[in-house]
Amino acid sequence: MNTPINLNKARKERTRASRKARADENAVQFGQTKATKDEQKARAEKDARLLDGHKRET
Incomplete structure (x- = not known):
């Protein structure tokens, strides 16, 4: 018999993976x-530097 999986965790992990791929x-x-x-x-x-060199000194 297989161990049950948490569908919310699987959905969130799939969403994270798709966002990471898009990023x-x-x-x-x-x-x-x-x-x-x-x-x-x-x-x-x-x-x-060039702009500072062209400034007027008053």
Whole structure:
């Protein structure tokens, strides 16, 4: 004889698995690589330095 399973737990586990799969797909589709993030950070820092250099001192 088989052991009974809790249907609520099975349903919740199936839902968690489908949400995790969807999150992984979105991470691949919309995520950014570390190199891209580093490039954007470096560009923002450079822009900030240039802007500070062009500010007037009063």
